[in-house]
Amino acid sequence: MSLDPTSRGPDTGDGHAVVIGSGFAGLTAARALVDHMDRVTVIERDRLPRGPRWRPGVSQSRHTHTLTDTGLRALEQLFPGVTGELVAAGMSLVRVPRDVLLYGPGGWLPRFDSGLSVLTGSRDVLDTVVRNRLHADRKVRFLQQHEVVGLEGGRNDTVTGVVLRRAGDDTGPTGVRRLLRAEFVVDASGYASATPQWLRELGYEPPRESVVDAGASYATAVYAPPVGHVDDWKGLLLTATPDNPRHGALTPLAGGKWMVSYAENGAAHAPSGHADFLLALGRLRHPLLREVVESATPLGPVYRSNRTENRWRRYEWTRRLPDQFAVMGDALAVFHPVHGQGLTVAAQCAVLLDAMLRSHGSTVGVAYRLRHALARQVAGAWRAATATDLAFPCAVADVDPPGPAARLARRYLDRVALAASVDRAAATATLEVAHLRAGPAVFLRPRVVAAAVRGGRPAAFDAPSTTHGRGVRRRRPPLTTAPSVGASTAAPPRSRVPGSSPTHLSGR
Ligand SMILES: Cc1cc2nc3c(=O)[nH]c(=O)nc-3n(C[C@H](O)[C@H](O)[C@H](O)COP(=O)(O)OP(=O)(O)OC[C@H]3O[C@@H](n4cnc5c(N)ncnc54)[C@H](O)[C@@H]3O)c2cc1C
Structure with a gap:
């Protein structure tokens, strides 16, 4: 194990590191830096909740988040034993395709042991468990409700710190800003990273971008399964094809709940409200997901997202960039959410950061090497998603x-x-x-x-192997009003969605 928390003594590292953003990429990058630096400061614009709660900086946490087997291995390398903690906190390990009804272009996949599994559940739980591990490390400090607004450039093309202000203090150039010096800076501020602009301000060229955009809309809702629901699967996945560009997924949440997501390529608007959501599920390549969902009880609004394009900021193509600085996570590359790759790539890149710092330290030239190594790491996921x-x-x-x-x-x-x-x-x-x-x-x-x-056979409308039975009873409607928060689309909860009927999956 390269990341050994017991192997480091006090102040034996390369000084102070700053990580911009405490999303999944920021947390994993901070963990990698801890073994090589004396101190790590994670700067976060949001106020961080104590437990697994939604926050604006990671607004996508209301949607399905799965971590691939590969991502989980990388996370374990960074935080040994974390899988057990995540499962204890309510996340599930789902064997693929053993535990999943997976409808591919040729129909249902055989349910066998492939040796692969995914971690599913709430993204807020994932981030909280990982964040708590870092909170316990005395070398790590979280600076909440502070926002980085620029990079501090040093001599010989280096970054020597960040300029920050209290979050929400947008009083312009006269507002109170302060400089936080650092020997190494990682931008993990997510999709809307301002690094291209900050580089321009320092006299560098911003990176070019590669973009592949399927123009998808994305929507998610949480449900309680019908009372007495019995099944022999934990998840359901219906993939899109060029003939029918709609993708649907059901994943388990803590407490036996279901998170259901729908994505449609080339669709300007995601479904809003449960009736619309159910109609959309009915247009998937197979009716099973709609049938399962129409007998379930909505537990909150339908949330929508339009962040679905693949976008890669090509820092490795830029000839002159400052040293002692790296860009990671969504700030570097984002992927269409249906591929479920962003978290995995973030964890892999953090493992890579650890390896680079172990080999080269945070000395002159490491940022160049790291930039190219990160690009090679991103390339595999990029090829898979964009192809x-x-x-x-x-x-x-x-x-x-x-x-x-x-x-x-x-x-x-x-x-x-x-x-x-x-x-x-x-x-x-x-x-x-x-x-x-x-x-x-x-x-x-x-x-x-x-x-x-x-070759295969054309996809058929046959039912997969399932013990989901006839005549399931509906759960009583929830007594409380469902939350309606944030910028996401909110629809009132319905005790019964139009056209709902009991599921008869095994009898199809
Ligand atoms: C709808 C949807 C579904 C998805 N599903 C999956 C999935 O199933 N599997 C998967 O692997 N990936 C999925 N993803 C992708 C995944 O959410 C991202 O890859 C992941 O969140 C990247 O983490 P990050 O830390 O780079 O960015 P984020 O999680 O976005 O975190 C960025 C952080 O930086 C903070 N910040 C921003 N600017 C500043 C600043 N100037 N100063 C200080 N702090 C700042 C923000 O507040 C935030 O906390 C999905 C994405 C979407 C949109």
Whole structure:
């Protein structure tokens, strides 16, 4: 284990590090820095809640968040034993596809032990458990309700600190700002990172960006399953295809609740309100998710998100950038949420940061090396996400259009995806790539090639193996009014959604 919390003595590191943002990327980066620096200050604009509560800086936490097997391994490397804590706090480990009804392009996947699982549950719980581990470290300090507004440039192309102010103090240049000096700065401020602008202010060129945007809308709601609901699965996933660009997922939450998400590529508006949400679920490639949800009880509003594009800020392409500075997490690259990759890439990048600092220290030149290493780390996830999204005619991209070789590869991968529903080797390869466990070379395994040559069958409307029974009773409507908060779309809870009926999944 490279990250050994017992191996470090007091003040044996390289000085002070600042991390901008205490989202998942900021927390994991801070953990990596702790072993190499004397002190780490995490600056966060929000007031941090004591427990797992929603906050504006991570507004997407109201939506489904899964952490892949690969991401969980990286997180364990950073915080040994954290998986047990996360499960004790209410998150679930779901074996894929053993515990999941997964409807791919060729139909339902066989439910076998692939050796892969995902961590599912509340994103707020995930961040809280990880944050508490850092709170317990005396080298780490959280500076809440403070906002970084600029980088401090030093001699010889270095960053020597950050300029910050109290959050909400937007009294302009005359407002009270102070300089916090640091020997190393990580920007993990998320999707809306201001680093491109801060670099411009210091006389550097901002990075170019690669963008692949499937133009998706995204919506999520939480439900209580019907009373007496019995099933032999924990999650449900219906994937989109170019013919029907709608994606649906059900994942377990603590207390037996369900979180249900719907995404539609090329759709300007996400469903708002439960009736609309149910109608949208009815347009998925298979009716199962709608049938399951219409017998469940909504526990809150339908939340929407329009942050769905893949966007990669190409710092590795920029010739001159300051040293002792790195950009990580969504501030570096964001992915279409249906791929569930952002958290995994953040954890992988933090492990990489640890390895780089271990090899090179935070000395001159490390930022250049790190920038290129981070780009190589992001590239695998980027390829997997964008190759899928570019298959949708609605996708808009500022990357080069696929050439003949890429189009041929796409046709081959389509055959593998179809075969995944009838062949375990094809299913395993597809899942390993989706979980960032393996690169595309796994598609060339002889058994996968053979499966692709044999091909799959067209997706059918057959029911998967499930013990979800007939005649389930509905849960009584909740007595309390459902919350309606934040900027997300809120709809009143309904005791019964229009057109709802008991589910008869096993009898289909
Ligand atoms: C709808 C949706 C669903 C998703 N589902 C999944 C999923 O299933 N699996 C998955 O892996 N990923 C998923 N993602 C992606 C995932 O949410 C992100 O990859 C992840 O949150 C990135 O973490 P981060 O720390 O980089 O950014 P964030 O989590 O956005 O955190 C950024 C932090 O920086 C703070 N901050 C911002 N600016 C400043 C400043 N100037 N000064 C101080 N603090 C600042 C913010 O308050 C915030 O706390 C989803 C995303 C969306 C939108």
